[in-house]
Every structure is written in structure tokens, then in C-alpha cells.
Amino acid sequence: MAMELEEISLQQKFDEVIASENKLQIQDFLNHQNISDVAELIYANEDFENQIISHLSIHRAVSVFKILELPTQKRIIHDLPAFKTAELLNELPPDDRTSFLSELPGSAVRELIKTLNPDERKITLSLLGYPENSVGRLMTPDYVYVYEHDSVEDVFNTIRRYAKSSETIDVLYVLNDKGELLDDIRIKDFIMAAPEKKVSDLMDGRFISLHAEDDQEVASEVFKMNNRVALPVVSKSNKLLGIITIDDVLWVAEEEYSEDIQKIGGTQALDEPYLDVPLLKLYKKRIIWLLILFVGETLTIAAMSGFQKTLEQLLVLSTFIPLIISSGGNSGSQAATLIIQALALGEITIADWWHIAKREIISGILMGVTLGIMGFFIVFGGYHLFDLFGIHYIRIGFAIGIAIIGVVLWGTMMGSMLPLLLKKLGADPATSSTPFIATLVDVTGLLIYFSVAYLFLQGIML
Missing domain, CATH: 3.10.580.10 (CBS-domain)
Structure with a gap:
């Protein structure tokens, strides 16, 4: 509550000094606020953001600009007078300036670089010459x-x-x-x-x-x-x-974490806050993955079509399809999330793949057996309590249980090994997102399920 009152008081004071139109009073007020408070004032008063930056001393303006979000930085640079833009960019530390410029279109970068003095221009061009996402883009030549x-x-x-x-x-x-x-x-x-x-x-x-x-x-x-x-x-x-x-x-x-979370959720990484992303751009970022997953799911249709006669002869198998594929997809998503996080934190490397595989095989078997036993008792209970599944319910129960073990084990192995494979190939492990793993395991899970069911029920019910 005290914090809310403080924020209200700061905003009220800002409104008062802005209304006064006294430049010296505005400068004095802004230059005596904490950097983070000035940033919050900019976010809360978008119409005055350039006025706030312009009234700050150049060193404080630089300190504030550095901590602002990229869309706000872009608006400020776009709307500031040319001389103020030049002053701000020249005072920015080389690493922060390079980081900002690397997010802009090439045409904008060329124009802004012209505003730099010769020494700063040389440094900036040197840093921009390093590969994107390299350490060279982050370094500063200002050291002793x-x-x-x-x-x-x-x-x-x-x-x-x-x-x-x-x-x-x-x-x-x-x-x-x-x-x-x-x-x-x-x-x-x-x-x-x-x-x-x-x-x-x-x-x-x-x-x-x-x-x-x-x-x-x-x-x-x-x-x-x-x-x-x-x-x-x-x-x-x-x-x-x-x-x-x-x-x-x-x-x-922080940026890598946000990017990985978005990829794990099955979307391309957003390079700006969610509410600032135009709808068309948001659509493009999300539709690509959805199209890939949609095409992947058509393989599920193909797998089911191959077992159409089996499904026609034994309709009970189709009732367990959601249970089977969700078990495999969930176990695969769990494994993928754990491995991606462990890779990001440096807890594991590609060289640990065999150790990881052994752990996931054991985990997959234990989880599969647990769920498989539950699946068997669902069939067992369904027969005795509701007279479902017919006289061959024991075989059906074993078919369901064994299939779940196989699907969960397969899902766990796919979820744990695919991020490592992508890392080995130089790709981002986060692209083996949970929706992608789930889609992949859906297709293979159905093949495992119907194959096990055919082996157990061949000659009796099929």
C-alpha cells in the first residue's frame, strides 16, 4: 500500500512540474529521481517520453535509456530531434549501443551510424562485424x-x-x-x-x-x-x-530464457513484449509451428487408417486411443522440458547422452509400469463393475497395459534424446518443443498400441 501511495505521489508531482512548463523545474525534478523511477514515468506517460529524456542530463538519460524495453527505445530514437539522438547514441556505452542497433533494420542502422563521431563509429562498426549472438557483440572497449x-x-x-x-x-x-x-x-x-x-x-x-x-x-x-x-x-x-x-x-x-519458454510452448520467439507485437506479426510467429504440427498430426490419421479393419472388428480399442497417446505425449514433454532446462543451466552436456539415456530408460519403465497397471485395472474394473470389454477382458487389459509401458518408454526416450540431437547438430534444443514431441509421439504411439493389441488379440478377437 505504501508503495502504491509513493507511485501515486511521484506521478502527481510529475504532472505538476510538466503542467508548469518550467524547463529548469522539470530538469531539477527528473534529475533527482532514481533511474528506475524515471523509467516507470516513461512507461506510464508515453506521450511525454521524449520530453522526459530531453530534460535529463545526458549521463542520466543514457542510464535510463539502457534499461528501457526495446519498443520504447525505438520510439524515443525515432521521435527525438536529430541533435539529441546523436548526443544520446554517442554517450551510450559501445556494448549497449551495439545491442540496440543490432535490433534495427539495416537502413535505420546506416542512418544512425552517421550520427556517431569518428571514434564511436569505428568502435560500433567493429562490434557489429561480429556474428549475431556472439560475445563480440556484447563487449566494450572501455576498460583499464x-x-x-x-x-x-x-x-x-x-x-x-x-x-x-x-x-x-x-x-x-x-x-x-x-x-x-x-x-x-x-x-x-x-x-x-x-x-x-x-x-x-x-x-x-x-x-x-x-x-x-x-x-x-x-x-x-x-x-x-x-x-x-x-x-x-x-x-x-x-x-x-x-x-x-x-x-x-x-x-x-533473461532474453534466452524468454525465447526458450516461447519455443517450448510451440511458437517462434517474440523479440518484443507481447502487447507490443502487431497482430499480423503474432499470427506469423504462431502459425508456422501450428502448420508444422498440423501436418505432423496427419500422420496420425495415416497410422489409424492402416489399422481401420482392426478398429472395425474391435471397437473397444478406439476408446483407449486418447489414453494411450496422451500418456506418451505427456511423458515425452516432461522429459524434453527437463533436458532442455538442464542443458540451459549447464547441468548436462551432449557427452552425457548415454548416462541420460540409461536414467530415462529406467524412469520410462517405472512410469510405464505404474500407468500400465492402472490401465489394466481400468479394464478389469470396467468388466466387473459395468460389464464392459467382454469375456476376453484379461487379454484386452494386458494389451492396454503393455502398450502403455511401450508408449511411455518411447515418449520418454524421444523427449530426452531429441534435444541432445538438435544440440549436436547446432540447432536450438528448445525447438524440440513439447507440442512437437507430443505430435511425434502421437504417431509412433499409435503404431506401438495397435501392434501390441494385434499380438495379444490375434486369433481370438481379431
């Missing part, structure tokens, strides 16, 4: 480096000169005269060292680096496994190209 022959006193002189424009000074990077990375040293180690001590005396050579061509997911894994706020990015020849900071990796992790 020192040489191995420097003294600690030299290091602090360097910090005083360059720290203001650096992304972070928690870690300093040690280079040789060729620009090759030799080590990274925390600033606290320099603070505790004697002024005359050499950098080489503090080095231990145990540093962790990323390659510019690495996938951004690799960076996320490395940060997760190491307690670092920033990591150096090097070329194949170990030349230091830039650094990547934890805040950028957190944004990537």
Missing part, C-alpha cells in the same frame, strides 16, 4: 589496462587518467608490449601492495577469458561458474579486444 613492467604507483596514475571512461575498474588487465593478455588483477590487490612493487610481482597467470566468436550463452555459463563482475574478451591470438560485464550477461540470460 596496465603493463607487466609498470609499478603499482604507475597503475594508480593510469587509473586516475582513464577510470572515468571505463565500464568498471574492479579488475585491471595486464598486457605485454604486443597487446596480448597476460593476466587480470583485482584492484584490491593493487591497493594492498607497496607503491614500488611491479605488476609482474602480483601476477599469477590464472585468468579466465572469452573469445569474441564465442556464443553469448557460453559467456553466461562462464560467469555463472566464476565469481567475476567482468571478463576479458580476446582474439584467437590472445590480443585483448574488450571486456564483457555481468549486467550485459544478465540481460542475455
Whole structure:
């Protein structure tokens, strides 16, 4: 309740200063708010978003712009006066600027790059030259480096000169005269060292680096496994190209998570908030997967058509079709979800496939036997309580039970192995989404079901 009152009060104050049309008063009000509060004001007052950005000091405007959602960023850049757009883009950190530009059409990127000063333009074009979703797109050239022959006193002189424009000074990077990375040293180690001590005396050579061509997911894994706020990015020849900071990796992790969730649900990933996606674009994103799944389900019709005579002779088999295929689809979807999540978290790798397969075989058998016993007792109970299924109910019960075991085991294996196969082929494991697994298991599950039923009932009921 207190938070709601605070938000109402902030909005009321904003309305008052905007109504005053006093530029100095507006600037003073906005520049004394938290960055996150200013962002919320922009979201709540879309008609004033450009006015808010324009009245902020440039450094605070940059800080606010960085945390805004992409559709809002696009509107602001589109509607800002040209000189203000140039000022904002030139002040943006190179990694944030590259991230924003990479989401725009090529024609828009070309026009915006013209607004950058020569140095920033060179940096931006360099970063945009790296593959999409690579570490190179995330790195910034704003860091502090020192040489191995420097003294600690030299290091602090360097910090005083360059720290203001650096992304972070928690870690300093040690280079040789060729620009090759030799080590990274925390600033606290320099603070505790004697002024005359050499950098080489503090080095231990145990540093962790990323390659510019690495996938951004690799960076996320490395940060997760190491307690670092920033990591150096090097070329194949170990030349230091830039650094990547934890805040950028957190944004990537959030985007990857959202994308995977959408793919698991059977749709292409949305690159903007749901309510901001035009209906036609939303339709295109969803219809493709639905068409693929629709065509896949036609194979189910083909499978059932092949057993049409069997169904005509024993109608009771058709009553269990929803039970059979849903059991296989559900077990496959469960397995796929668990494996996709484990891959995303780095808990498993492709090399673990045999260990995973053995676990899923045992799990599939246990789950299948449990459901199969339930299926048998459904038939058993149906005969004794409602006089269903006829005198051969025992054989029908065994056919249903064994078929469920087979279908659940098959679904579990497909759900666990398909994401690993896609990962091996270089595709996104999330594309083996639960609807796709369910569709695939539907078709094969019917074949297993009718084959088992034919074996058990041949010569007696068929």
C-alpha cells in the first residue's frame, strides 16, 4: 500500500512540474529521481517520453535509456530531434549501443551510424562485424589496462587518467608490449601492495577469458561458474579486444530464457513484449509451428487408417486411443522440458547422452509400469463393475497395459534424446518443443498400441 501511495505521489508531482512548463523545474525534478523511477514515468506517460529524456542530463538519460524495453527505445530514437539522438547514441556505452542497433533494420542502422563521431563509429562498426549472438557483440572497449613492467604507483596514475571512461575498474588487465593478455588483477590487490612493487610481482597467470566468436550463452555459463563482475574478451591470438560485464550477461540470460519458454510452448520467439507485437506479426510467429504440427498430426490419421479393419472388428480399442497417446505425449514433454532446462543451466552436456539415456530408460519403465497397471485395472474394473470389454477382458487389459509401458518408454526416450540431437547438430534444443514431441509421439504411439493389441488379440478377437 505504501508503495502504491509513493507511485501515486511521484506521478502527481510529475504532472505538476510538466503542467508548469518550467524547463529548469522539470530538469531539477527528473534529475533527482532514481533511474528506475524515471523509467516507470516513461512507461506510464508515453506521450511525454521524449520530453522526459530531453530534460535529463545526458549521463542520466543514457542510464535510463539502457534499461528501457526495446519498443520504447525505438520510439524515443525515432521521435527525438536529430541533435539529441546523436548526443544520446554517442554517450551510450559501445556494448549497449551495439545491442540496440543490432535490433534495427539495416537502413535505420546506416542512418544512425552517421550520427556517431569518428571514434564511436569505428568502435560500433567493429562490434557489429561480429556474428549475431556472439560475445563480440556484447563487449566494450572501455576498460583499464596496465603493463607487466609498470609499478603499482604507475597503475594508480593510469587509473586516475582513464577510470572515468571505463565500464568498471574492479579488475585491471595486464598486457605485454604486443597487446596480448597476460593476466587480470583485482584492484584490491593493487591497493594492498607497496607503491614500488611491479605488476609482474602480483601476477599469477590464472585468468579466465572469452573469445569474441564465442556464443553469448557460453559467456553466461562462464560467469555463472566464476565469481567475476567482468571478463576479458580476446582474439584467437590472445590480443585483448574488450571486456564483457555481468549486467550485459544478465540481460542475455533473461532474453534466452524468454525465447526458450516461447519455443517450448510451440511458437517462434517474440523479440518484443507481447502487447507490443502487431497482430499480423503474432499470427506469423504462431502459425508456422501450428502448420508444422498440423501436418505432423496427419500422420496420425495415416497410422489409424492402416489399422481401420482392426478398429472395425474391435471397437473397444478406439476408446483407449486418447489414453494411450496422451500418456506418451505427456511423458515425452516432461522429459524434453527437463533436458532442455538442464542443458540451459549447464547441468548436462551432449557427452552425457548415454548416462541420460540409461536414467530415462529406467524412469520410462517405472512410469510405464505404474500407468500400465492402472490401465489394466481400468479394464478389469470396467468388466466387473459395468460389464464392459467382454469375456476376453484379461487379454484386452494386458494389451492396454503393455502398450502403455511401450508408449511411455518411447515418449520418454524421444523427449530426452531429441534435444541432445538438435544440440549436436547446432540447432536450438528448445525447438524440440513439447507440442512437437507430443505430435511425434502421437504417431509412433499409435503404431506401438495397435501392434501390441494385434499380438495379444490375434486369433481370438481379431
